[in-house]
Amino acid sequence: MIAGAGVDVAPIARVARLVRDHADDLGRIFTAGERRHCDCAGDRARDARYAAAFASKEAVFKALGTGWRSDLEWADVDTSSTHAHGGVALSGGVRREAERQGIARVFVSASITSAAAVATAVAVLAAAADRVSTPAEPLAWSAVVDSYAKVHDYTALYNKQERAIDGGDLQRINLWFRKPLDVKLEWLDNKGKPDQWAVYRQGMNDGKLLARKTGFVGGMMGDMKLDPREKKAMLDSRHPITEVGIGHIIGEVSRAMKSQGVTSKPAVEETLDGARVVRFDLDGAADAKLFGVEGARRVSIWVDETLQLPIKAEVMDASGRMLERHGFAKLRINVGLTDETFKL
Amino acid sequence: MTRDEIGERVAQALVQALGVSRGDITPETSLAGDLEAESIDFLDVVFRLEKDFGIEIARGELFPQELLRDPAMVSNGQLTAEGAKALRERFAFTDLSALKPGISVETLMNDMLTVKLIVDYVEHKLRAAHPA
Numbered sequence: 080m081i082a083g084a085g086v087d088v089a090p091i092a093r094v095a096r097l098v099r100d101h102a103d104d105l106g107r108i109f110t111a112g113e114r115r116h117c118d119c120a121g122d123r124a125r126d127a128r129y130a131a132a133f134a135s136k137e138a139v140f141k142a143l144g145t146g147w148r149s150d151l152e153w154a155d156v157d158t159s160s161t162h163a164h165g166g167v168a169l170s171g172g173v174r175r176e177a178e179r180q181g182i183a184r185v186f187v188s189a190s191i192t193s194a195a196a197v198a199t200a201v202a203v204l205a206a207a208a209d210r211v212s213t214p215a216e217p218l219a220w221s222a223v224v225d226s227y228a229k230v231h232d233y234t235a236l237y238n239k240q241e242r243a244i245d246g247g248d249l250q251r252i253n254l255w256f257r258k259p260l261d262v263k264l265e266w267l268d269n270k271g272k273p274d275q276w277a278v279y280r281q282g283m284n285d286g287k288l289l290a291r292k293t294g295f296v297g298g299m300m301g302d303m304k305l306d307p308r309e310k311k312a313m314l315d316s317r318h319p320i321t322e323v324g325i326g327h328i329i330g331e332v333s334r335a336m337k338s339q340g341v342t343s344k345p346a347v348e349e350t351l352d353g354a355r356v357v358r359f360d361l362d363g364a365a366d367a368k369l370f371g372v373e374g375a376r377r378v379s380i381w382v383d384e385t386l387q388l389p390i391k392a393e394v395m396d397a398s399g400r401m402l403e404r405h406g407f408a409k410l411r412i413n414v415g416l417t418d419e420t421f422k423l
Numbered sequence: 424m425t426r427d428e429i430g431e432r433v434a435q436a437l438v439q440a441l442g443v444s445r446g447d448i449t450p451e452t453s454l455a456g457d458l459e460a461e462s463i464d465f466l467d468v469v470f471r472l473e474k475d476f477g478i479e480i481a482r483g484e485l486f487p488q489e490l491l492r493d494p495a496m497v498s499n500g501q502l503t504a505e506g507a508k509a510l511r512e513r514f515a516f517t518d519l520s521a522l523k524p525g526i527s528v529e530t531l532m533n534d535m536l537t538v539k540l541i542v543d544y545v546e547h548k549l550r551a552a553h554p555a
Binding site for chain 1: 463466467470
C-alpha cells in the first residue's frame with residue numbers, strides 16, 4: 080500500500096551554483112556515494128547528476144510528508160544506494176521517520192532535461208514492500224567477522240590519512256601483521272623508498288615498540304624503544320600502533336553496530352578501484368565517538384567481496400569532511416610471516 | 424559586532440544566495456512568502472550564514488518541524504495553544520508574542536522566517552559563543 084508520493088523539479092543551474100559555492104559543505108547534502116557518482120562525470124553531466132540527486136531527496140521528503148523544512152538531514156537519503164526497483168537507502172533520522180510511519184521502502188525515479196532534473200518518489204508501507212522482491216543483503220557483517228577469524232597473518236600497502244596529522248597528508252606504509260598482535264610498519268617517502276620503521280610485538284620488548292628513522296636525525300637518535308602511547312610514538316597518528324590493521328577496524332565496527340546512537344545503513348554493492356566491494360555505512364549521534372575519533376559522525380567500510388575483509392575505512396564529521404581514511408591495498412592473507420619479519 | 428552590522432551581513436547573504444536586490448530586504452521580509460525562497464535557497468543561506476558568522480546552525484533550530492509533527496502542538500493543521508507556547512519557548516531569542524493559536528501551519532512556515540528572526544537568531548548565537 081502506498082503511504083505517500085512526492086515530486087520535485089530542481090533547476091540544474093541553481094543546483095550547480097550551490098555545488099560550486101559550497102563545495103566544503105556538500106557532505107551535508109550528498110552522501111559520499113552520490114558525490115563519487117556525480118564527480119566522475121564531465122562538467123555538464125556532473126551538474127545534471129547533482130540536480131537529479133537533489134530533486135530525488137526532496138521528492139523523498141515530500142513522499143514522507145515531512146517536507147524539506149524538517150529537522151531531517153539531506154544526506155540521510157542516499158540515492159546512489161538503490162535496491163531493486165529503485166528503492167533508495169535511508170539512514171539516520173529519515174530512516175527513523177519512515178519506520179515511525181510504517182514505511183518499509185521509498186522508490187525514486189529521476190529524469191533530466193537540458194534545464195532541470197525531475198524526480199518522483201513513492202513511499203510504500205511495510206506489508207506491500209514485503210511483496211516486492213528485493214535481493215538479500217549482499218554481505219552480512221558477521222561474514223566479515225568470520226573471514227577475519229580465519230586470518231593468521233597478512234601484508235598490505237597501508238594508505239593512511241588523518242586530518243589531525245599534517246592536515247590529512249597521505250602516508251604510504253608497508254604493513255606486516257600477525258595475530259595476535261605483531262605489527263611492523265615501514266613508511267615510504269615520496270619516491271617509494273623506506274625512511275622509517277616501527278615494530279610492535281605483544282608480550283615482547285617490555286611492551287614497547289621499536290622505532291628507527293633514516294637520515295641524519297635518525298642516525299643520531301639510533302633505534303628507539305617507546306611506549307606505544309607516548310607522544311613520540313604517536314607523531315604520525317592519533318592511534319597507537321596497537322590499533323593498526325583490519326582486525327581493529329572490524330572490532331570497532333562490530334562494537335559500533337551494537338551501540339545505541341549508531342545506525343547501520345543497508346550494505347550496498349559497488350566498485351572500488353576496479354574491485355567489487357560491499358560498503359557498510361554507520362551513522363553516529365554527536366556523542367557516539369565512532370572509531371574513537373572526536374567529532375566522527377559517519378563511518379564507511381569497503382569490504383572486498385572475494386576476501387570478505389575490509390580494504391578501506393573512512394571516518395567523516397557531520398559535514399561529510401574526511402577525518403580519517405585507512406586503505407589496505409595489495410592485501411595478502413596467510414602468507415606465513417615468521418619472527419624474522421618482526422625485527423627492525 | 425553591532426546589530427546593524429549583523430543585519431547588513433545577513434542581507435548580503437540573502438542577496439548572494441537568492442539573487443534579489445538589497446532593496447527587496449527589510450526586517451519584516453519573509454524568506455518564503457516574500458522572497459519565494461525554496462529549499463535549495465535555504466541551504467545556501469544557512470551555509471553562508473555559518474561561514475560569515477562562524478556559527479553552526481542545526482536544522483531544528485530554525486525549522487521546528489519535529490515540534491510541529493506533535494499532535495499536541497498541531498491539530499487539524501492549526502497550531503494549538505500548547506504549540507504556540509512551545510514555539511515561543513523554542514524561539515525565545517526573538518519576539519513571537521504575536522503568534523496566536525489557530526494559525527495554519529502552512530502560513531506559519533511561510534511567514535515566520537523573516538529577516539528580523541534570522542538577525543535575532545544570529546545575534547543570539549554570537550552572544551552565546553562570545554559572552555560579553
